[in-house]
Amino acid sequence: MSDRVNTTRLQEMARAYTVSAVLYAALDVGLFTHVSNGCVKEADLANATGLRRIDIDRLVSCALSLDLLDWDGEELRNQADVEAYLVEGKERYAGPWMMFTRPDVPGWFEMTERMRTPKSSRLGMYDDLTVESARQYHKATSSIGFGAARRFVRMVDLTSRKHLLDLGGGSGAYSITAVEQFPGLKATVLDLPPVVLATEEYIADAGVVDRVATVGADFTEGEFPSPVDVVVMASNLPIYDGEVIGGVVERAFRALEPGGEMHLIGEMLDDDRRGPVDAAMWGMNELICGSEGRAHTRAECLGYFKAAGFVEVEVTDFVAGTLARCVGMKPIK
Numbered sequence: 001m002s003d004r005v006n007t008t009r010l011q012e013m014a015r016a017y018t019v020s021a022v023l024y025a026a027l028d029v030g031l032f033t034h035v036s037n038g039c040v041k042e043a044d045l046a047n048a049t050g051l052r053r054i055d056i057d058r059l060v061s062c063a064l065s066l067d068l069l070d071w072d073g074e075e076l077r078n079q080a081d082v083e084a085y086l087v088e089g090k091e092r093y094a095g096p097w098m099m100f101t102r103p104d105v106p107g108w109f110e111m112t113e114r115m116r117t118p119k120s121s122r123l124g125m126y127d128d129l130t131v132e133s134a135r136q137y138h139k140a141t142s143s144i145g146f147g148a149a150r151r152f153v154r155m156v157d158l159t160s161r162k163h164l165l166d167l168g169g170g171s172g173a174y175s176i177t178a179v180e181q182f183p184g185l186k187a188t189v190l191d192l193p194p195v196v197l198a199t200e201e202y203i204a205d206a207g208v209v210d211r212v213a214t215v216g217a218d219f220t221e222g223e224f225p226s227p228v229d230v231v232v233m234a235s236n237l238p239i240y241d242g243e244v245i246g247g248v249v250e251r252a253f254r255a256l257e258p259g260g261e262m263h264l265i266g267e268m269l270d271d272d273r274r275g276p277v278d279a280a281m282w283g284m285n286e287l288i289c290g291s292e293g294r295a296h297t298r299a300e301c302l303g304y305f306k307a308a309g310f311v312e313v314e315v316t317d318f319v320a321g322t323l324a325r326c327v328g329m330k331p332i333k
């Protein structure tokens with residue numbers, strides 16, 4: 001192998017912010033929605049968006065080169081994932097999630113200063129939640145959370161389970177999807193008090209008020225509702241440090257009936273911490289959001305479970321390259 005190196009990769013990294021900016025702008029002007037609705041020529045896109053032809057030319061070139069758009073002969077078309085997730089009005093539209101972290105952009109560019117003069121609190125971004133901000137937040141998380149929950153119920157058979165506790169359940173995506181899938185199951189969503197008011201709206205919309213309850217509480221302290229035979233904690237992991245996560249897993253163990261199971265789903269680093277990048281970045285996000293959280297490795301998560309007393313503990317891919325799932329069983333005796 002040649003030992004010659006060049007700056008290409010480093011230059012790309014130095015300007016990687018341009019990729020996010022193009023995606024945001026394309027969503028702002030509804031580029032993919034217009035293409036899906038038949039504006040497949042640049043002149044049509046200029047008319048539909050009201051933008052100058054030159055800016056449509058620029059935007060379309062960026063979208064083609066980022067593999068968001070493709071050519072179908074002389075016409076434009078959305079790539080398959082773009083058509084599924086970035087077309088407004090479609091059931092799987094995930095635009096709110098794609099835009100959700102946009103307000104954090106200035107904070108990311110103050111990273112150095114924030115590391116030099118750190119300010120953090122236990123709950124970080126969740127310190128000042130209101131019911132309205134929780135509603136907005138979960139409009140974004142639900143746009144991907146229900147898809148993740150459907151994946152969970154395809155992977156994990158809860159047919160014989162009676163009661164699921166969903167820690168930091170947010171929109172209730174996992175609880176609602178699980179009770180819909182498993183007729184014998186009830187669920188409790190535990191989340192911060194302003195959040196559960198938003199959760200209750202999702203539960204009512206899904207028509208499962210009789211099977212999904214809520215508890216407004218902070219999962220970093222106090223005992224959990226008990227007895228339950230399944231605990232799920234999804235997409236909370238980097239928000240807290242090892243002491244807090246270890247404590248949550250311990251209290252979940254206590255809340256479980258013998259033979260019960262816990263699933264911790266989140267962005268986990270490989271043990272040598274060489275990836276995935278997304279997991280490392282969610283850890284860094286906690287600097288920007290002002291919590292004490294960080295990215296955890298798969299081995300650390302195994303350690304929290306084993307220290308709590310769980311057996312048959314393992315970590316597997318949940319969404320390869322992004323999310324992992326740590327599962328453990330409470331011994332029967």
Ligand SMILES: C[S@@+](CC[C@H](N)C(=O)[O-])C[C@H]1O[C@@H](n2cnc3c(N)ncnc32)[C@H](O)[C@@H]1O
Pocket residue numbers: 123126141142145146167168169170171172173174190191192195217218219220233234235236239
């Ligand atoms: C990214 S959302 C994930 C929501 C849901 N589990 C899902 O996967 O769709 C994180 C959730 O954790 C909740 N959360 C964070 N810290 C919490 C705490 N200390 N106590 C209770 N809930 C908390 C937040 O309010 C938010 O609803």
